[in-house]
Amino acid sequence: MGILGGSVLFPANVSQGITVEKMEWDFYPQRGGLGLWLGEFSHGKLEHPSPTDRFGQRLDMVDKTTLRIKGLELDDGGIYNTRIWFNKAQFQEQSFSLTVYEPVPTPQIHHQVESKTPGGCNVTLRCHTPGREELSISWETGDPHRALGKSVNQYQVSDNGRELRVFYWSSSFYSKFTCLVSNPVDQKRASFDLLSICQSDEGEQYILSFIIQRR
Known part of the structure; x- marks a missing residue:
């Protein structure tokens, strides 16, 4: 796995002490299309057949058996194969799979007050993320953050994970909720403190309890 704009290493598994004559x-590509010859590494040098192709100067070998790709692009995802030659008659083949992910966008929490009483308020929090990439969304509470537990008697999560319905009243402990958005290589958070909206008319603050309503 790699992140857009980052780099990735493909270290071939070669037993210590074995001499490698060359690597091809x-x-x-992951998205289909014809295979591409990347080059041959021998005598300490990577012979790249066409420096003007889509990889350009982004390929190099960091040691005798490890290929590096720099400045990762989304279309770099796919299968990378190497043929390791020990002499003119003996070789070994290995493959590496790469998926390139975009950095996770910074989420925003939108809130809607459903009802409000002197004892607390009922609020829906929605975690919004721009873009179309599939992301994992979860909720945390407190500071430092900790994942919400699984007790359905206290709270539930909407089916898509984006909505949290909260009832704020006087016998709970936390007012801060955090939306955690992640993919396999990156994550970002946004937090919202219910103290900013769940207060009595006299300004008296109430401690938190919450219900996340499953839809």
Whole structure:
């Protein structure tokens, strides 16, 4: 796995003490299309057949058996194959799979007050993320953050994980809720403190309890 704009290493598994004569690399894109010959590494140098192709100068070898790709692009995702030659008659093949992910966008929490009484208020929090990439969304509470527990008697999460319905009243402990958005290589958070909206007319603050309503 890699992140857009980052770099990734493909270290071939070669037993210590074995001499590698050369390595050949090719690439088959994740999104379909023809395979691409990446080059041959021998005598301490990577011979790249076409420096003007889509990889340009983004390929190098960090040691005798490890290929590096820099400045990762989304279309770099796919299968990378290497043929490791020990002599003119003996070789070994290995493959590496790469998926490139975009950095996670910073989420925003939108709130809607459903009802309000002197003893507390009923609020829906919605975690909004721009873009179309599939992301994992979860909720945390407190500071430092801790994942919400699984007790359905206290709270539930909407089916898509984006909505949290909260009842704020006088016998609970936390007022701060955090939306955690992640993919396999990155994560970001946004927090919202219910103290900013769940107060009595006299300004008296109430401690938190919450219900997350499953839809």
